[in-house]
Amino acid sequence: MHRYTSVFFDLGRTLVYRIVTQERTLRLLCSEVGAPLLPTPDWAGAVAIWRAYHSSHYLTCRNLAQENDLIFREAQLILNHLAPGFTEEVADRLAMGLQASTRWWSLYDDVPPVLNQLKVAGRKTGIISNWEPSLEQFCLKMGLAHAVQVAVSSGVEGIEKPSPRIFQIAMERMEVEPENCLFVGDDYRMDVVGSRAAGMTPVLLDRNDRYLETDCLKIRRIDELFDILRGEPVSHPTTPVCFASYSL
Template identity: 30%
Template sequence: MTLVPPPTVPAPRAILFDAGNTLVFADRVRMAQIYRSAGVGWEADRFVSAELAAREELARRVSEGHVGTEPHLWRDYFITIFSLSGVPEDAMDEVGHLLREEHARDHLWTHVEEGTGDALEVLARQGYRLGVISNADGRMEDVLIRTGLRELVEFVIDSEKVGIEKPDPRIFREGARRLDLPPEDCLYVGDLYPVDVVGAWGADMSAILLDPAGRLEFPVDRVAAVRDLPDYFQGR
């Protein structure tokens, strides 16, 4: 059965967000330290381009039926990043080991892109209710507290804590329930089409896909970054 998107909501009452690679991103300073500790050169622009390409490949694989949080799927995601960002094959195991150690010690997804917090504040002033629904490891609320974003949203649903993960429609419906709104009045913003957009549609929410490079071809409205959302909703 082909999933048909719900009608576009001209003015949703609530906007719900993915967290990783939507509100928060890998800390480039700490990633650079990991690379250099393994004797690998670091180029920030090359890393960003590699991460975008890896995200697109991840979306393709999830579209083929893989589960988004399977360890091998995320392993391949990072192998793609390493390969495209200049990590030699004989250094990949070391970089991967250092990355896992650092992420276990202190969550790596703590970089907030310029304009993200300002955009959330503008959306709230415009009357939208805001929340977060994330496939995460139980630490996402703490991450958002540290980055200053938690105070800008009403709640954070972490899949590890509720025992449901996207694209299961139940986790999206839980977000609507916490707002005491029907799912049809909510819109979800995320970076992975088969996980975020298709999952939201399955819960009768509308959705927007983040497409920083402007090269994704999916049947859904797209913006480059969260900071672009106030303009997107202007006049709706």
């Protein structure tokens, strides 16, 4: 029997990437909804406000209704900064645009064939991501739902990577053991440290050679994952990256 029967993935910058910057997103949406912008809108400031509020509040959302409420509050904060004379209708329309997140993301071109091959080979696949409760809906709209058996979001669970617990929750739902699992992600601290602490074998996806020194398996494209599954070497770990380990 093959050692690795299951492969879990991170989502952002692993399977999908943002094709429109957050600033460009706001520029487009504010134009579309007819926001009464100030003469010199501070777009960078609006993005900073959006990011800060979202990162400090999204873990309070456990379901889609709460997530929608959060997005509406974010829309109001953004408009307070860019277009103080906005109406509630404009805020509603901006929130709806922000909710349509698949508009701003795309799959990496190597992802669909790899997920299909894993499925044909009978390997279980899942997603573990620091994402909002809408993760499953997002995966469905991006064409990922058919290829993964489990999608676990920090928003629903109230736990973020790199906590080992969120990885353990995913394995429990998949009914698999850590020693039979690979976890593929692009961030050393969040993905490698967290999955390793949960007993998985981490695989660092480094598409742009951000990590010159690693103490784990490293690939540059998702399809190199098959070398690992076949037991073939893909890289030679060198000096460890200096991040503290994470434990429960």
